[in-house]
Amino acid sequence: MPEGDTVWNTARVLHRALAGARLTGSDFRVPQLAATDLAGWTVRESASRGKHLLLRLDDPGARSWTLHSHLRMDGAWRAYAPGERWSARPAHLIRVVLRSSAAVAVGYHLHELALIPTAEEESLVGHLGPDLLGADWAPDEAVRRLAAHPEQSIGEALLDQRNLAGVGNLYKCEVLFLRGVSPWTPVRAVPDLAGTVALAQRLLAANRGRWTQSTTGVLRRGGTSYVYGRRAQPCRRCGTAIRKEELGERVTYWCPVCQPERE
Numbered sequence: 147m148p149e150g151d152t153v154w155n156t157a158r159v160l161h162r163a164l165a166g167a168r169l170t171g172s173d174f175r176v177p178q179l180a181a182t183d184l185a186g187w188t189v190r191e192s193a194s195r196g197k198h199l200l201l202r203l204d205d206p207g208a209r210s211w212t213l214h215s216h217l218r219m220d221g222a223w224r225a226y227a228p229g230e231r232w233s234a235r236p237a238h239l240i241r242v243v244l245r246s247s248a249a250v251a252v253g254y255h256l257h258e259l260a261l262i263p264t265a266e267e268e269s270l271v272g273h274l275g276p277d278l279l280g281a282d283w284a285p286d287e288a289v290r291r292l293a294a295h296p297e298q299s300i301g302e303a304l305l306d307q308r309n310l311a312g313v314g315n316l317y318k319c320e321v322l323f324l325r326g327v328s329p330w331t332p333v334r335a336v337p338d339l340a341g342t343v344a345l346a347q348r349l350l351a352a353n354r355g356r357w358t359q360s361t362t363g364v365l366r367r368g369g370t371s372y373v374y375g376r377r378a379q380p381c382r383r384c385g386t387a388i389r390k391e392e393l394g395e396r397v398t399y400w401c402p403v404c405q406p407e408r409e
């Protein structure tokens with residue numbers, strides 16, 4: 147599931163493949179950019195902000211641009227060596243190809259693909275709360291934003307990228323299990339918001355640099371989570387069957403014993 151850590155890792159892959167490179171060609175397979183040609187442009191850097199990817203480039207006139215993309219549930223970028231087979235996903239999912247003499251970056255099933263002046267980046271990511279994996283991570287501000295909506299369920303509040311940027315459904319479920327908080331708890335009744343936010347940051351940060359997302363410390367298949375994806379399986383702490391239900395627009399997983407309802 148692409149969450150903040152996956153997007154951070156993806157930004158690093160793109161940075162290693164393309165930063166400093168002059169592009170020799172591009173191929174956009176989305177209508178809004180079909181006529182765009184980035185040949186001769188230079189890639190400055192690749193960065194992530196929450197779940198948004200920002201590839202920053204300079205055009206031949208030295209103006210700064212940002213190619214924005216969002217992975218949502220199913221998007222991905224892959225870097226290949228020139229001549230290597232593009233094996234990650236089916237070709238019909240390709241939305242953009244960026245070529246340099248040393249690498250080819252292929253974006254699959256990307257969302258919100260847009261090329262904008264870097265000076266206007268904030269129009270796409272300015273609404274985001276503090277980035278859990280950003281150099282400017284500001285936990286106090288994340289807590290303040292969460293606390294501003296006291297009646298919202300903590301399960302929905304953690305997913306709202308305007309509060310803090312980077313938590314998706316997997317980390318939401320896992321953080322709340324580890325804190326012993328039901329996802330339906332209103333924000334005002336969460337015993338330690340600062341501790342919850344700090345734990346979310348630690349869990350994401352621990353998975354930087356690897357593609358397996360584990361909150362248990364176990365990397366083998368079937369052992370990577372406490373509750374996420376484990377409906378009807380026994381809770382690793384108390385043995386109760388893990389439950390799965392809709393919460394807002396997303397499903398949530400939780401242990402009814404370890405995460406009692408609070409008011």
Ligand SMILES: [Zn+2]
Nearest residue numbers: 381384401404
């Ligand atoms: Zn339990």
